[in-house]
Structure formats: structure tokens, C-alpha cells
Amino acid sequence: MVFVRKVKTASGATAVQLAEYAGGRDRVIEHLGSAHTEAELAVLLDLAHAKLHEGQDELDLDWARPVSGAPVVQAQASQLLIHAIRSAWNRLGFNEIGDEAFFSLVLARLVEPTSKVDSLRVLTELGYEAPHRNTFTATMKRCATRGYRDVIATKCFAHAATAGDVTLCLYDVTTLYFEAEHEDDLRKVGYSKERRVDPQVVVGLLVDRHGFPLEIGCFEGNRAETATIVPIVRQFADRHNLADIAIVADAGMLSMANLHALDEAGLRFIVGSRVTKAPADLGLFLPEVGVSEPAADEQHA
Template identity: 30%
Template sequence: MINPNSYRVIWVYLGKHEIERLSAQSGLFISESDTIVEQVISFMSNASIRTVGPELIFGKIYDSIGFGTLQEDLFCHLVIARLAFPLSKLKTIEYLYRFQGIMLNLDTVYRFLDKLNSKQKERVEQIAFAHTLKVLHENISIVFYDMTTLYFEASDEDDLRKTGFSKDGKHQNPQIYIGLLVGLGGYAIGYDIFEGNIYEGLTLIPFIEKISEKFKLNRPIVVADAGLLSNDNIKALEQKGYEYIIGARLKNEPDNIKKQILEPQFSEGQIISINKAGRTRLIVSHATNRAVKDEHNRIRGLQRLEKRVKAGKLTKSNINNKGYNKYFRLQGDVTIGIDYEKFNRDKVWDGIKGYATNTKLTDKQVIENYKNLWQIEQAFRMSKTDLRIRPIYHRLRHRSTYLHIIYRLLYLQRNGKDTL
């Protein structure tokens, strides 16, 4: 606890530059978390920060990756400060001033971000890819792709920011899609930005093709979540000579396939393989711990539905296949109820997970490779929590180049795990 009797009042003269710096920042939004971090920083001495500080530790990693060749000190400072203390830009500026002796104002940072362009993005990706290639011993035979949304607090749309399906539950806010491609170990290969109202399944093939052409990749195996690969996407990948591993939507399979899946009495860890048209095969596994989790989630989802039904505010529009809404049914002309029979029938799927592939890998290899998809999902979770890249307050389209910093942050933190 802070002792109020320990404070002293110190009168100081602020020079012209200092007054301008403070006045430029006075109207900015400050989050509660920023205030907490500021208190932590206040108890740290200059000596401790500079002796084992972020610039010393992450600066070496930053240079070892190759980012130092860009010769942009401001960019380096912003990346490392954001990584060490995920603050608003206001607090980043304060941190740099107090502990690094770097004097900036917010307008300087915005002007710098405004100057970043596609050439800068290309250069950052080239450096990151060269390092990834080195770490993976020149072997990028499998890649992992995923997407997420980042919403803007600004209410106006433009040709990039669009309202669309939000993974953050912010359907009223304009957003953008971010696609990220990584190799084994979670090492980033490339990223891209898409309009916020695009169907995410339409992004995969153009993105993979562009990255493959840029970095001369020899058609690596593509691993992605089921939501990113429609039947049309799968056909397009096959036509272009790509192999893939995706999460299968087993309940959407034809009845004869579902019968083959559900007929065997699964034992713990058992795997079955079902051949489909062409080279495609379904691999199905069962895990007891997954069954427990699936049942828990279903029951929790049902309880939420029951609360909504009890509230009496549901309409026919709520009857759809989104999540647990699939258990709603129409009773009479206007009453919405719950289809408990359908809910109970779904119990047979608890613990069952499916994968679709056209590779020649063994069943176990397919499953193990798909499990690596968590690394890219972890990168997105980390960026949205540890690095706090949402919500985005930038109001100009070209300020989305702020994501250049985030991309370097993700890459720097991933390499920091191996170095520290």
C-alpha cells in the first residue's frame, strides 16, 4: 500500500519542449490498466530499468533477428516499449521519456506511423522470413493459417474498415481481418490485412499463393481451421497442387459417413480412418478428457438457452445454426422452445474430433500437425491480451500500419521464448 505521508512536493521549471509534450497528451484516453502499470514503473529506479531493462534484453534479440538493419530507432523503441509494458501510446511515450531519456510527443509517433507504407511491410516480412528459414533449417514444408478480427472504436467505415461478423462480439464496430501464416514452432512467415466484411474463407488461397510466390515456397502442406476451408476452397487447393490438413465438420458429413464414425465403440486414444473421394480421407479420434469438456460446454450452453427462453424475448430469427441456437425450435406459431431430444442426441459426439486431409502422412502425424495450430491461435490471444492490440483507435486508414509494430512484437516475443 502506498503511504500518503511519504510524498514530497517538488517545484520544477518545465521547459518549452516539455510543456508542449505534456499539453499534446493531456486529452488522451488513459485506461485503468495504464494507471496500474504507471504505479509499478514509479517504484522502479532508473538503474534497475537500464541494467536489466527491455532495451538491453529485447534490443539484442531485435538485432539478432535482423530488424536492426532497418535503421529506424523510433520503430525499435516503440516495439520494445510496447513489448515490455503493453501500454497506450501515451504511456509508451512517458516510459521512453522517464527511463530511456527519449523525448517524443504523440504527434511525432502518429506522423511516423503515417509514413510507413507497403515497402516497409515487405521489408519487415523479408527479414522475419529469412530468420524463420534459418531457425527451421531451410525447411518450410508445412504452414499454419488463421485469422482474427480487430475492431475500431471509430464508428465510421472506409474502404478497409467494415462492419461484419466480429470474433470479439463487437458487431456494431467497423473492423478489419488479420491473416497470419506461421511455420513449425510458431515462427511467423507473413501476414495480411483484409476488409472487415469479407468472408474469411475467401482469404486463404490468395494469401497462400502470394506468400508462396514471394518467398518461393514449394507448395507446403496447409493446416487451417475448418471455418477457413469450404468445399470450394478445398477443391481450389487440390487443383493448385496443395496438400492440406483441416478440422473436419463431422456432423455435416453424409449419413453413411456418420454411421461409420459412430458405429465403433471408441476406446481411449483410438483412431479410425475413412477414405473419401479422390485422395481425401477422414481421420477420427476420441479422447476421454475431450468428452468431459464437450459435455460440460453443451450443458453450459443449454443453461444459457433456458435463461433466454425464460426471459421471453426470443423471436423466429433466433432459430438458426449459430452455436447452441441450433437447439431452439418453434412451438406453435410464435413460441420458442428448446429441442431437448436434439440436445441429447448430440451426446454421442462428445470426445470425437475429426480431421480431413489429402496428405500421405500417417494418421498420428496428421493429428500431431493439426495440434500445432494452437501456436498461431496463441499468438492471436497473446496479441489481444498481453500486447493489447485491441481496440484500435486509429481513424485514418494508413494508420493500420500500426500493425507493423504488432507483427514485430509477435515475432520478437516468439524468439524471446527461445532466447531468455
Template identity: 30%
Template structure:
């Protein structure tokens, strides 16, 4: 049994001790200190109580009557905050998705901190300690990271299985697009190659990333290609890899106009892959253009379907699109006229043509473009009986959701710029970012909040780190959940 004992000293002060009584014997377990007045003695007794609580390993460090008495406010300072509510929420989502069965603790934590505050891998290890009090050794990262490169297929299978349970994922319909991620360097190496940059960084090497999402915009699979790869050359190998992984026999892919070519269409048909892709009407053959111009009715909402060598060409007319296209064309014509009137080197414009070093307006192109004002085209190999024209348009319009996923990856998760040099670290970086994207998109779909807003709301629930100089101990004061935080937990299906 532990007791607090007060003993008068020869100096006239009162010593406070913690005494252990055992087998009718008394043992001084801890000498707390000596006080000269009632105030000091009272403080020493509180410290003695705290020592007894710690020694006996009681669960609560605060007595029910007055927590401030044990906290010793006048001797306590705030040394920081932990964000355990955010961390625990993400860990629960990781378990829901199934990543905990695929990845070890360190990889899961790197995914978590990528969402909270993107940084380099080694900096992320430091931030895990700062924000969550979680310690990982740098050497652990170096030892484990090479093994994670083999997890890509398992991660994608896990994501697809989760999507089937939560989002009724239909593997027979996928949306595909690519983006570029640039490097903070000007030196090419391995995957890092110069190419057409969607980020406006044409002088810097990049990689090309192909992403597949479902109808909700939930990411399912990804692939990485050298930065000088033409984006149209990525669709076939990515889709074939996806179909092989999930043993899919029948698939319809939705993609933008850059993915379509005669060669691609032949390969898609050969692999029994159906397609809905954007059409570049300016590249139509003379025969197809003439047929379209003859059949289309230029009234809002009118649609025409034409059979071509690339499949069925579906075109719709919109008065809103017409006004926008007309405005853009008129601007380009004015620019072309200015160049023709005042020729100068290195000046190019859409409606300018050159003949024997003489610049003139391209009247034929202007006439053709004017006939395309307000038109939007799509190619598909699916006939009307298989999929109606309106359904084709609806599915293509859902392609914008993949752009939303890219924005999350690039802006919120800061997937680029990439600072790695070799192929393996680059692929590992993208694997971590893909897993973080899966979690982020799930949060967005279930809560209606952007990932940035989600983090902001989570940061409102903090755990204060208080250091008491009297007992030389750090004390954690748990934060209270806000109404919004409770709603987030409910929407995500996380038990409180």
C-alpha cells in the same frame, strides 16, 4: 590541476573552492559554498570532489571507499525508476532477428514499448521517456510513420530468414488461421466493416487478420482484410502472396474447417498447394456419410480414410470425445424439447424443425448426430504414400499453436480494440503488433516463460533515479541482476 581550497572569510566561516592551477597561476574555478562548522565544511568538500569528478569527466561518480558519502543520503530522494535491463534485452533481440537493419530507432522503440506496456502511438512516446529515459519528438512519428507502411515485405523476409536459422523453418509446411480485431466505435470506414466477430462484438466494425506460423507456432507472415470478408476467402490470396514472396513451389497448408470449400479446394489444387484441414462432418453428403458410418469402428483410436470429392476424408474415434459430444447433444435435445413443449418467438435450437408453423423434434438430425458422436474429421489431398494418416493427424493437432499466438497478440500486446480510423494507420498498427508478436513468441519458445512472466521478471531489475538536492543532479544507481534474469539472458543467447 584541480585542487580543493579552504579559505577563512571575514564572517568567520570557511569557504570551499575548486582551484585550477595552470602555468604557475591559480584560478578559482568554482566557489562551492561556506560552512560554519566541521560537518558543513566536510559536506562542501564532498560536493567539491563531485564537481571535480564531473569536470574532469571521470567515468565513475562513486569513490570506491564509500559511495554513500557522495550520494548524500540525507539530501537525496528517489524520483523514479528506469527499466534499462528490459529495454536492452529487447534491443539485443531486435538485433538478433535483424529488425535493426529494417527499421529506424523510433519504430524499434515503439515495438519495444508495445511489449512492455501497450498504448497508443503518442502515449507510447511518453512512456518511452518515463520508463527508459528515451526522448522522441511527436513530429518525428508523423514524419516517419508513412514510410513504415512499405516495410511489411522486408519485415516478413527478415522474420523468415531468422526462423530458418533458429527454428529450422521449413517453408513447405505452414499453419494458417484468421482472427477478428474490433474497433472502439460503431462507424464503418475503409477496412473497418461489420462482420462475424470472434470477439463477440458483432455490433462493432472490425478487420480480419490472417496469420501464418511454422510448426513451432512462430509467426512468419500476416495479411489484413476488411471486416466483412468471409474467412474462407482469405486463405488463397494469403498463401499465394506468401509463395510469391519466398518463391515457394511446393507448399502444404494446415487450417481449420472454416477454410475449406469446393471452390477453395479447386484453387488449392490449381496452385499446387497441398492441404490438411478440418472437416465438418455434419455437412457430409449422404453418400460420404453412409460410407463413413459403414467403415468406422467406434473403438478408441480407430481411424478410417475415405476418398471424397474434397480429397481424402480421415476420421478418428475417441471415447473421451464421445462422452463430451454425447453430453452436449443431450443438453441440446432437452432445450429442443422445451421449445417444442412451450413455443415462443425468436427461440431456436439445433434439433427443432418447423413445418406449417408447427415445431417438432428433428429426429433425423438427432439420429445422424448420434452416429457422429466421438468422431473428428480431416481432409487432405496427400495420399498415404506421401504422408501417413498418423502424420496428418499430428500436423493438424499442431494447429493449436496458432491460437496461442493469437492469444499473445490480443491479450498481452492488446492488439485490439483498434482506435485508428483510416486504412494506413490500421496497417501500421498491425505491423508494429506483428513485430512485437515475433519477439514475444521467440522469448516464449526460448525461455519457457510467458511474455507476461518475462516482463515481470525483467521489472525486478530496475535502475533507481536519485536526485541530490545539494549538487542539483540526478544520479542513476544500476540494479543488480537476479539469478532468473541471468538465466533469461543465457536462454536468449544475449551476452551479459
């Protein structure tokens, strides 16, 4: 049986669809649109019920009632949202990339993080003319061959350096899993923060003190977190010819190899550690770099 289905989207809108229950799940027959207000929702629901009963005969009871045609939604678009995102895109200088398909993919994923194919639905709901899905595939290839990441990283640094400073940077990692059966050279099963056993990648992100992104890196899913911080920091420092920066990281990044690598690169660092563990860590590292170990009363301050 066909029924009217309302679904909340990640952007907070309410999608109205005609669907049927088949094979143990709801199958969408037609997507009628997404409503952001009660008025838009009422119009879409009227349209859905009109389509649901379309072509059905009615008894001519000659009741005195106003006659009106079914509401028809000609078009809808989230112009203000699109304008706000494009304005920020241009203000940061990302438009230098000159790839409209790449912008549309970023737009879709900012509104609702999803797959390349499903991004077409998101763009359609926004009222934005979506490219063909093959165009998205070609765009992702251009990202790698034309150095989009380098362009964006340079623009992000320029913005952060102008708006504030980059003498203090914060680093952390996360994991992104894939619903794939087999591993490859990058997507591998490893320690998952979500306790999953799917192939995944490890993503490292370096931000300024306000949380603005400066550098990002992607690693094999089975790489240890402690093995990601030094490559990202070195990549960032080399890209912008920096020498005097301090890196803040949590206890997950704490390893003797990392502390030595950051120190040898002439970079300052602040590493969070549990109070009970900190004296032992400092006791191993500080004497090696010519710093005396804190006194007992200082350790527990």
C-alpha cells in the same frame, strides 16, 4: 481531493500517481513512476506522500526524531528488458530497416499494447527516450511507403528456414476493433469474435510449426474468414518462390473454393473439421481431385 493512486500496468509494474476524483472519474494530475519491486514501490509512495503534503505547515513540537529529506527519484529504466528486445530485434535482422522511431513503437507495444499516443507513456516508464507523437505518425506512413512489412517478412522467413523448416505452416485469423463511430474503406462492422458492433479489421497470420510468424495480412472488417487464407498463402508462396508446403487451418477456413484454390496452386493442406461433418466435405471434394472416398470403417476410425 487529491490522493495517491496505485495502478497495475499491463507489464506487471505498479504505477504510482497523484490523482483527484472529478467529473465522475479519477483524473491523473502527475505520474510519478512505475515500480517493479517492493523497494521501488516504497520509494515512490514516500515521494507521492511528500508531494501530497508539500507546503503544509507543521507544529514545532521539538520531538526527538531523525531528520531526513524526502527521497528523490532521479531516474529509472528497465535496461535489461530494453536490451533483450533490442538484441532479438538485431539478431533477426530487423535493424536493417534503420528507423529508431519504428523500433521504439514496437518496443512500447511489446511491453504494453496500446495506442500510439499512450505508447509515449509506456516508453517513459521504461526509461526510454520517447520521440514526439508526430514522429510516430510519420513512422507509420514510412511503414507503408518504404515496405517495412516486406523487409520484416523476408527476415522472418530467413530465420525460420535457418532454424527449422517451412514445409508445414499454420494459418488463423482474428479481429481487431476500433472505438470509432464511422466505418471507412478498411474498418467495417462485421462478424466479431468478441461480439462487438464496432468497426474492425480482419487480420490473418501464417506461422511455422513452432508459432514463429511468417506472413501477415489485413482485410476489411466485413470480409469472411474463408476469403482470407488463399491471398495470404499465395502472397507467402510468391514472395519466397515456394511450391512444396502444407497449410494447416481449422474448420473456419473450410470451403470448397479454398480447397480447390490450394489444390490448383499445388499446395498440400490439412483442414480440421468436426467428425460428423468431415465425411460430407471429403465426399464432395475428394472425387473431384481424383481421390476415392474413404470406406465407411475408415471414416469413423
